[in-house]
Amino acid sequence: MIKLYGVPQSRAMRCLWMVGETGQPYEMIPVAIDNGKIADAELLRVNPNNKMPALVDGDVRVFESMAINIYLAEKYAPAMKAASPAEAGTIAQWTLWVATEVEQAVMDWATHAVLRPADQRDATIAATAKAKIDRALGILDSALKGRDWLVGSRFTVADVNVASVCYRLLVYPDLAKFPNVKRWFDACWARPAAQHARKLREG
Ligand SMILES: N[C@@H](CCC(=O)N[C@@H](CS)C(=O)NCC(=O)O)C(=O)O
The missing domain is CATH 1.20.1050.10 (Glutathione S-transferase Yfyf (Class Pi); Chain A, domain 2)
Structure with a gap:
């Protein structure tokens, strides 16, 4: 299943919108935040920038909200690409x-x-x-x-x-x-x- 790392109150909302357009099932994985800073070893493995959003889809890993959306359109929403x-x-x-x-x-x-x-x-x-x-x-x-x-x-x-x-x-x-x-x-x-x-x- 598509895993989207981030919280809706961040730029991850852009990808939440796009994943919703695809109709695909997905899992939103909230990132751990400590003292206002991201402290999440799993996120860091997916996105070396230590920022959200990030996406894992099988073997594919993508960071940058706009790139994630383009990937989702390419793979799951042919009319939107x-x-x-x-x-x-x-x-x-x-x-x-x-x-x-x-x-x-x-x-x-x-x-x-x-x-x-x-x-x-x-x-x-x-x-x-x-x-x-x-x-x-x-x-x-x-x-x-x-x-x-x-x-x-x-x-x-x-x-x-x-x-x-x-x-x-x-x-x-x-x-x-x-x-x-x-x-x-x-x-x-x-x-x-x-x-x-x-x-x-x-x-
Ligand atoms: N250009 C990146 C920016 C990502 C970004 O700055 N995300 C913020 C949340 S909206 C973040 O993770 N900030 C944590 C930090 O900078 O430590 C994108 O569009 O995905």
């Missing part, structure tokens, strides 16, 4: 884009506009992050003009990857300024597997 070299390029494009150009800004904005108590927030970090997010959302909005999904005309792993990294933007006040993104984001998060992953995370 690339159907051509062009689609493979576009799936990689959006996946790498969200991980390298967007993720940190989303984390910074969430930390300094939502998560920390008001007296521990840095307004400059929040504003800088918001400017980057607005720019990214503009790019995404143009890409989604006249289309339902990021790649081809069906829901793919690219949609899971981009929407799940943007999880914190579910409470982004300016999302409605990007109507194509809003329509797409709502459709992504309405999927049963996404709802289930959210429920596991949020309780």
Whole structure:
């Protein structure tokens, strides 16, 4: 059975969503945390970075949340994987884009506009992050003009990857300024597997 190491309150939620899309049975293995730090010999054997998520599927071991999702699509969700070299390029494009150009800004904005108590927030970090997010959302909005999904005309792993990294933007006040993104984001998060992953995370 697929083993997914991590807790839903971490980036493992992205893979919980994707494994739910495959319909495959899986086991979620919570990692041991000591004094706020991961202290889990089993996780370390699977992921030498000592970070979650990590995945074991028979002889296959994968770390990096986006790579885990691509593996799951390749192996278990044929309709969600690339159907051509062009689609493979576009799936990689959006996946790498969200991980390298967007993720940190989303984390910074969430930390300094939502998560920390008001007296521990840095307004400059929040504003800088918001400017980057607005720019990214503009790019995404143009890409989604006249289309339902990021790649081809069906829901793919690219949609899971981009929407799940943007999880914190579910409470982004300016999302409605990007109507194509809003329509797409709502459709992504309405999927049963996404709802289930959210429920596991949020309780
Ligand atoms: N790029 C990695 C990042 C993984 C990551 O940083 N995971 C966090 C939890 S969300 C973690 O395990 N942190 C523990 C640590 O850094 O010690 C991925 O997307 O899987």
